[in-house]
Amino acid sequence: MNSAVIIFPGINRERDMARALTLLSGRAPAFVWHAETMLPAGTDLVVIPGGFSYGDYLRCGAIAARAPIMAAVRAHADKGGLVLGVCNGFQILCEAQFLPGVLMRNAALKFICRDVYLRVERSDSPFTCGYNAGQVIRVPVAHGEGNYIADKETIEHLEREERILFRYAAPDGSLDPSWNFNGATNAIAGILNERGNVLGMMPHPEDHVEDALGSTDGRGLFAGLSNHFAKAA
Amino acid sequence: MKARIVVTLKTGILDPQGKAIEHALSSLGIAGIASVRQGKVFDLELEASDRKQAQAVLKSAADKLLANTVIENYEVELMR
Numbered sequence: 001m002n003s004a005v006i007i008f009p010g011i012n013r014e015r016d017m018a019r020a021l022t023l024l025s026g027r028a029p030a031f032v033w034h035a036e037t038m039l040p041a042g043t044d045l046v047v048i049p050g051g052f053s054y055g056d057y058l059r060c061g062a063i064a065a066r067a068p069i070m071a072a073v074r075a076h077a078d079k080g081g082l083v084l085g086v087c088n089g090f091q092i093l094c095e096a097q098f099l100p101g102v103l104m105r106n107a108a109l110k111f112i113c114r115d116v117y118l119r120v121e122r123s124d125s126p127f128t129c130g131y132n133a134g135q136v137i138r139v140p141v142a143h144g145e146g147n148y149i150a151d152k153e154t155i156e157h158l159e160r161e162e163r164i165l166f167r168y169a170a171p172d173g174s175l176d177p178s179w180n181f182n183g184a185t186n187a188i189a190g191i192l193n194e195r196g197n198v199l200g201m202m203p204h205p206e207d208h209v210e211d212a213l214g215s216t217d218g219r220g221l222f223a224g225l226s227n228h229f230a231k232a233a
Numbered sequence: 234m235k236a237r238i239v240v241t242l243k244t245g246i247l248d249p250q251g252k253a254i255e256h257a258l259s260s261l262g263i264a265g266i267a268s269v270r271q272g273k274v275f276d277l278e279l280e281a282s283d284r285k286q287a288q289a290v291l292k293s294a295a296d297k298l299l300a301n302t303v304i305e306n307y308e309v310e311l312m313r
Contacts, residue, residue, distance in 0.1 A: 059301055066298060095301065102303050105249040149246065149304065183247075 001229040003029040003045040006073065008064040011051035011088065013204065020206035021047070024222035025229075034067040039076055044229050046073050050087030050142070050204060060103060060145045061091030070096055082126055082225070083198040087143055090190070090200030099193055099200045100158070101150030103143075107183025111144040115215070116181060118189050118203060119169035121162065125192060127199045128165055130224025136173045137217035139203045141182075146202040148184040148191075155185055166190035166201055234279040234287050235312045240300045241272035275299055287311055 003021050005014050014031065022028045029047065030040045039046065053064035064070075077083050077098060085093040093099045106112055115138050120131040131137065150158070158164055166189040168180045180187040182202075190201030205218030242248050248270050255269040277294070281287040291309045300307040 058298070062298065062301070100303075102301055104247065104304070107247065107249065109249045109253055147247075151303075 001025040001027060001044050001226045002040070002042050003027075003047055004032050004039050004043045005029045005047045005049055006032050006034065006069055007049075008034045008051075008053035008067060008092075010053045010055055011049055011064075013050035013087065013206070016204075017047055017049040017086070017206045020209045020218065020222050023209055024219055025226040032069060034064065034069050036069050037072055039069075039072050043076065043081065045082045045084060045225060046076055048073075048083070048085040048089030048092050049206075050089060053088055053092065056145075059095065061088060061093075061095040064088075064092045065095035065097075074098070077193075077195075077198050080195070080197055084127065084225075085198075085200040086204055086206065087141075087146075087202055090202055091145065093198060093200040098198050099191060100154045101148055101191075103145050103202070104147040104149050105145050106143070106147050106181075108181075111142075112146075112181055113140070113142040115140050116189075116203060117169050117171050117173075117179065118166040119173045119175070120166060121164055125165060125196055125199070126225055126228040127192075127221060128224060129228055130220035130222075134173060135220075136169060136171060137205075137220065138171075138208070138215050139205050139218050140207045141203045143182070143202055146182045146184065148188040148202075150185065158188070158191055159186065161194070163192040163194070163196070164188055164190070165192055165199060166203070234281060234284075236277045236279055236287065236291050237310045237312070238275040238277065238291060238295050238299055238307055239272060239310070240275070240295070240305050240307045242270055243304055243306055246304045273299075284311060 123133045167187040205221040208215040208218035251271040
């Protein structure tokens with residue numbers, strides 16, 4: 001799997017992302033600066049990592065979404081190439097209209113930095129084929145604006161087309177408002193685009209890939225992606 | 234030519250920042266404020282001298298960047 005990690009000014013999660021990609025796919029990703037206009041030839045997966053691009057000026061992800069490299073990322077997605085956006089990356093993908101909706105300030109107004117439980121809704125996507133449907137994973141979140149909102153029609157579309165890949169859940173997988181810590185509509189933690197090749201998610205699977213850090217629940221995402229491309233080859 | 238674009242949250246969109254300000258006002262003892270919604274104001278200086286052209290530029294700026302029309306409305310005010 002050849003991956004490319006996009007870097008915008010203010011992004012700060014690119015090294016952990018690169019580490020997880022290298023560990024689970026056996027190949028180090030290319031780093032691509034936002035002012036570039038092309039992705040490296042043969043890129044399978046584009047990753048937009050977390051951080052605070054442009055200091056969250058205007059709206060989270062708004063400025064990065066209009067950066068020169070995004071045209072190349074769009075062309076990659078239009079060809080069916082995979083794109084993963086985590087945290088600020090999810091916000092950027094929404095602002096760039098790869099994904100519907102928007103990530104608003106957490107309902108409780110606080111920046112939340114802790115482990116959460118996610119229920120994996122489907123295992124038949126390249127992003128979640130390393131998990132079982134219904135499996136609960138523990139991964140960290142660290143965001144102030146992760147409260148997913150979209151109009152009623154969009155939410156109905158997402159539900160009907162099973163484009164919600166991850167939901168905030170209780171450790172037993174049940175959906176309980178008290179575990180939906182940021183107030184996201186329908187406890188949405190991660191969604192796919194219509195074609196199923198672009199995933200945006202607020203939690204950080206790249207943080208939980210090493211035993212030393214207490215959990216390896218994030219491995220499934222990267223291992224699944226890597227297998228997906230190994231099979232395709 | 235000068236212009237102002239005011240961006241506000243659409244009705245029904247939760248505005249936690251507005252709520253926090255509302256609470257702060259009430260804890261300051263400023264009574265009689267039923268609710269607060271927070272928005273943004275952009276003051277722009279335009280090179281265009283033609284008003285119609287200026288309106289088009291401003292609309293494009295608001296649609297493409299200044300407002301996220303999923304959750305926000307905007308108003309363009311062109312000054313003399």
